[in-house]
Amino acid sequence: MASSEHSNAANAARTPLRLAIAGIGLVGQRHADAIAQVSDTTLCAVVDPSDAGKAVAERLGVPWFDDLQGMIVAQAPDGIILSTPTKLHVEQGAVCLDAGIPVLIEKPLADDLGAARTLVERAEQANVALLVGHHRRHNPLIRKAHEHIKRGTIGAVRAVQATCWFYKPDSYFDAAPWRKQVGAGPISVNLVHDIDLLRHLCGEILSVQAQAAPSARGYENEDVAAALLRFENGAIGTITVSDSIVAPWSWEMTAHEYPIYPTTSQSAYQIGGSQGSLSVPDLTLWSHNECRDWWTPISATSVPRDTSDPLINQMAHFAAVIRGEEAPLVSGREGLRSLAVVDAIQKSAKSNALVHLEEADGTGICRGKSTSQLKKTIETNAKIAK
Ligand SMILES: NC(=O)c1ccc[n+]([C@@H]2O[C@H](COP(=O)([O-])OP(=O)(O)OC[C@H]3O[C@@H](n4cnc5c(N)ncnc54)[C@H](O)[C@@H]3O)[C@@H](O)[C@H]2O)c1
Known part of the structure; x- marks a missing residue:
């Protein structure tokens, strides 16, 4: 607690x-x-x-x-x-x-x-x-996931896959017209939550490459987007978001956080490590029973955690x-770093180019690490992963 x-x-x-x-x-x-x-x-x-x-x-x-x-x-x-x-x-x-x-x-x-x-x-x-x-970040299940990842339960994090798909009805947009306007699309309003959690669980993001499609309902923003993320520790992530897809795979519909959303037994993130994998928010840990080998049985364990309203x-x-x-x-600077990633995703989606975070925002995301230092971190993490 x-x-x-x-x-x-x-x-x-x-x-x-x-x-x-x-x-x-x-x-x-x-x-x-x-x-x-x-x-x-x-x-x-x-x-x-x-x-x-x-x-x-x-x-x-x-x-x-x-x-x-x-x-x-x-x-x-x-x-x-x-x-x-x-x-x-x-x-x-x-x-x-x-x-x-x-x-x-x-x-x-x-x-x-x-x-x-x-x-x-x-x-x-x-x-x-x-x-x-x-x-x-104030949800006990995120504290538990963070604890396991930091403790090395799944080894070195190598990849993460995050899905943020749901269907917002027209009435949601009609009730507050600012939600249809530039800057209030799902990248900005929704993905920023998921990016914040991925940074918290998997580390800082160094670069992004993204694609987005304009709103099919004619609003000023995108209604679907995907990004490829490069983390400071060498891990690679993919994340997709849409407010116009009918699906159960989002934090909202899997975290049981707010009764307004129907609950499902699905999950939203899969975090893959050298020793095991963790799905979030259902907190299922996967690992091979005897040795790391795709030909030996793999089993799932549920991680126990408290529940309370974040x-x-x-x-x-x-x-x-x-x-x-x-x-x-979550200080202002932490919020700024998550915003910088979202901003880089927007920039990349517009330009079709890879966007490096330091170039994109200058907030010291990498805490002043030089390119050679970063290369060393990635190499060290690759050795741990073996
Ligand atoms: N943490 C979350 O999970 C979460 C969920 C929803 C929204 N949000 C964020 O919360 C913010 C509000 O979103 P919302 O969906 O509740 O919006 P909303 O439109 O439902 O509510 C905004 C309120 O602000 C009022 N307002 C407008 N101008 C104002 C002013 N000058 N001074 C004081 N009040 C003013 C409006 O009248 C309205 O009642 C957004 O930044 C959104 O991204 C966060």
Whole structure:
């Protein structure tokens, strides 16, 4: 159990932290539910200029504001959750940082990589916590998968295959027209979650080569895309995404995270190692019984794990960060790195060229490693894999 899960029970007697939500739409309302479940936090205000937002604030019984700055002046919250449309994240994130208020910004961090980088640097310089809402990292099953991979249960990771396919109905797009517009396609809105998890589980991504097809429904974005990923440790990955394919193979329909999605017993990622393989989220470990040999029997073991709601865990963690008890699990810089990969996928899909991450973003993805150092890392990992 992570420390932020402990804090929910252990801190019951403390003065609750006063949290505000800007953007009380689809995911904002889930954050309000999460705040209600975390014992040392309370929702103190909602910012959302829409009539629907005002109605939700009334239903929740909290003060409503149509403007973020006005809410900050009136309420001085201890922390702010930004679950507004992505194009507003940078501007509103800066308002929170300038007021010195820790902020949890929904994914993707921004719709523009350069602006996102400026925002993250601003947070780092001001020493104000900026977290990005890649909540899946707070799922106990991801902690378990991470633990096994780091421990070497499957040996050296050689390849990963990730699928993110589902069908979003027309009503989803009609309900919030920004979802049809440039920057809100499945690469940006959905794939960024999966990229974040692949980085977390398999390591940094060095280069991408991608293809995308325009929306068959006539929206401004792609509706199917695929990318070939090269990892720092030498592993190779493939990932495909679509919001217009009828299929069960996505995190949403396999992780049992949110009851709105039907559940299946399928999986979304297959992570292949030199000693075994792991499928995620069902956490099935595959290995040969006696020796590594495709002619000897191979068997599957289910990895036991806890279950808890990652959005609640994320909120408890945000509270712990505000109190100075934990460091951000998904910092602004982590969100920036995942955004940089997504940006590189977009660039590659447009240009049909291989895109190197360092060229694409300059965020120090490879932490300053030279090409020869990287070659050495890949060679070392290849030796381990033998
Ligand atoms: N973590 C996740 O799993 C997850 C899931 C869905 C969406 N998201 C992200 O959350 C963000 C919101 O997505 P959504 O689907 O909930 O959108 P939504 O359209 O349902 O909700 C956005 C809300 O923001 C409000 N808003 C607009 N302008 C505003 C302003 N200036 N100030 C305050 N509120 C304003 C809108 O009225 C609306 O209620 C996006 O960045 C999206 O990518 C994350």
